[in-house]
Amino acid sequence: MTQWVRFRSADGHIGFGGLGRDQILEYAGDMYGAHAATGKLLPLAAVTLLCPCSPSKIIALWNNFHALAVKLGKAAPKYPLFLLKPASCSIGPGESIRRPAAYAGKIAYEGELGIVIGKACKNVAAEEASKYIFGYTCVNDVTASGVLNDNPNFAQWCRAKGYDTFGCIGPAITSDLEWSTLNVVTRVDGVERQNYPLRDMIFPPHELVSHLSHDMSLLPGDVIACGTSVGVGSVKDGSTVEIAIDGIGVLANRLRADDI
Amino acid sequence: MTQWVRFRSADGHIGFGGLGRDQILEYAGDMYGAHAATGKLLPLAAVTLLCPCSPSKIIALWNNFHALAVKLGKAAPKYPLFLLKPASCSIGPGESIRRPAAYAGKIAYEGELGIVIGKACKNVAAEEASKYIFGYTCVNDVTASGVLNDNPNFAQWCRAKGYDTFGCIGPAITSDLEWSTLNVVTRVDGVERQNYPLRDMIFPPHELVSHLSHDMSLLPGDVIACGTSVGVGSVKDGSTVEIAIDGIGVLANRLRADDI
Numbered sequence: 457m458t459q460w461v462r463f464r465s466a467d468g469h470i471g472f473g474g475l476g477r478d479q480i481l482e483y484a485g486d487m488y489g490a491h492a493a494t495g496k497l498l499p500l501a502a503v504t505l506l507c508p509c510s511p512s513k514i515i516a517l518w519n520n521f522h523a524l525a526v527k528l529g530k531a532a533p534k535y536p537l538f539l540l541k542p543a544s545c546s547i548g549p550g551e552s553i554r555r556p557a558a559y560a561g562k563i564a565y566e567g568e569l570g571i572v573i574g575k576a577c578k579n580v581a582a583e584e585a586s587k588y589i590f591g592y593t594c595v596n597d598v599t600a601s602g603v604l605n606d607n608p609n610f611a612q613w614c615r616a617k618g619y620d621t622f623g624c625i626g627p628a629i630t631s632d633l634e635w636s637t638l639n640v641v642t643r644v645d646g647v648e649r650q651n652y653p654l655r656d657m658i659f660p661p662h663e664l665v666s667h668l669s670h671d672m673s674l675l676p677g678d679v680i681a682c683g684t685s686v687g688v689g690s691v692k693d694g695s696t697v698e699i700a701i702d703g704i705g706v707l708a709n710r711l712r713a714d715d716i
Numbered sequence: 717m718t719q720w721v722r723f724r725s726a727d728g729h730i731g732f733g734g735l736g737r738d739q740i741l742e743y744a745g746d747m748y749g750a751h752a753a754t755g756k757l758l759p760l761a762a763v764t765l766l767c768p769c770s771p772s773k774i775i776a777l778w779n780n781f782h783a784l785a786v787k788l789g790k791a792a793p794k795y796p797l798f799l800l801k802p803a804s805c806s807i808g809p810g811e812s813i814r815r816p817a818a819y820a821g822k823i824a825y826e827g828e829l830g831i832v833i834g835k836a837c838k839n840v841a842a843e844e845a846s847k848y849i850f851g852y853t854c855v856n857d858v859t860a861s862g863v864l865n866d867n868p869n870f871a872q873w874c875r876a877k878g879y880d881t882f883g884c885i886g887p888a889i890t891s892d893l894e895w896s897t898l899n900v901v902t903r904v905d906g907v908e909r910q911n912y913p914l915r916d917m918i919f920p921p922h923e924l925v926s927h928l929s930h931d932m933s934l935l936p937g938d939v940i941a942c943g944t945s946v947g948v949g950s951v952k953d954g955s956t957v958e959i960a961i962d963g964i965g966v967l968a969n970r971l972r973a974d975d976i
Contacts, residue, residue, distance in 0.1 A: 513802045530869050537870040540800040542773045544933045579817050609790050610797040618932050672878050673804045
């Protein structure tokens with residue numbers, strides 16, 4: 457089990473490596489392919505952690521937890537239901553979520569497990585799918601709730617969830633994570649708002665990768681956000697949302713209202 | 717008015733240039749930025765035209781033509797309605813549209829004008845938006861119609877329109893196109909199926925770029941497919957769909973059923 461991180465050091469160097477207790481063991485090469493340790497150890501306090509991957513797309517699941525399906529009165533789907541978030545929305549740990557300039561409505565957090573793809577794949581069988589998974593990360597699938605149903609004829613999923621900074625990813629990508637025993641915990645300003653078991657997933661990771669690889673080519677660094685469960689709510693300007701999964705870490709992002 | 721194309725020559729070299737009657741004037745540099753003619757002329761017959769851009773995302777409009785809105789009995793939207801197609805779905809002129817392996821249902825063509833972004837932009841005013849447009853292209857926004865409403869609780873826009881090869885783009889990107897006087901013509905195996913005027917657009921290109929730049933950062937090469945109008949229909953395996961716009965050219969793609 458390695459916790460992979462990407463970082464920028466004080467001199468502007470961008471690198472990646474494996475996370476230790478309070479330092480990073482730097483690697484060189486391709487994070488998803490051939491790589492080797494450089495031997496260099498960087499104190500965690502001396503670097504800025506970045507979004508741990510550069511997805512070409514973020515596939516976000518809807519209605520993928522039994523508990524939330526029951527609460528919403530929706531049948532469990534027979535096939536994964538998803539929308540796309542653009543690569544341009546992704547940010548890393550510690551970066552600010554920015555309120556869109558022209559939007560004064562509610563902004564919701566959704567704590568989720570993220571699958572990070574390690575090898576390009578297409579039309580993969582479920583029993584083969586795990587080998588295309590590089591690892592797992594935390595995702596905050598941020599949503600401008602007021603935009604979603606603003607038009608009666610068309611649910612605006614991609615717009616409501618696609619704003620710059622609305623795809624929070626990190627802090628690490630953990631390989632060989634035993635996700636089935638873990639919970640996703642979401643805290644807003646330190647107060648727990650979600651705490652749900654990942655074993656309640658309708659389509660587990662290997663089935664998601666298999667199904668979605670029949671819908672489109674999946675590429676290294678692509679992120680599949682596995683959907684959220686009960687406890688979704690809104691976050692106030694200035695508040696900090698933390699998504700925590702044991703073995704991955706805590707993804708913290710503050711909502712800022714002032715425009716760029 | 718330049719018709720920009722990307723090409724691969726017989727020796728595998730990939731380049732870009734301006735299209736003449738039967739040859740390409742090669743350029744070097746950044747198609748969207750600093751570039752200069754190399755002086756080299758390549759016979760069009762000796763190269764393969766490629767998708768003229770490499771979008772990081774394709775934003776596809778829904779309900780953006782008055783005539784189609786009237787036909788569907790939908791009010792004109794107050795704000796552009798869109799979904800995202802992944803970059804992985806894009807193909808160029810002459811490439812085959814591939815039927816998804818596990819899908820035997822109807823596949824629909826949608827002939828559209830595509831806007832290609834030339835400069836990164838965010839929160840741009842409508843009166844400033846035109847300078848971020850690099851040019852215009854033809855788009856066939858292909859859809860697996862049977863997937864779209866397969867689940868009663870969730871319209872699967874991104875899945876139905878996101879399959880590999882379902883974003884046909886090209887053959888050229890034409891700068892300074894007087895789109896408002898032009899029609900989009902769609903032919904299936906030579907038979908005209910769509911022929912609608914672009915001046916019937918609800919949100920014209922500069923308004924689309926302005927609005928969408930408030931929803932997400934637009935990047936060079938990104939494509940905004942302006943939506944289609946009346947005459948959408950399905951295409952049979954083996955048939956060829958052509959999307960033609962004067963000044964851009966003819967984008968032809970054949971639907972193939974045999975799997976990869």
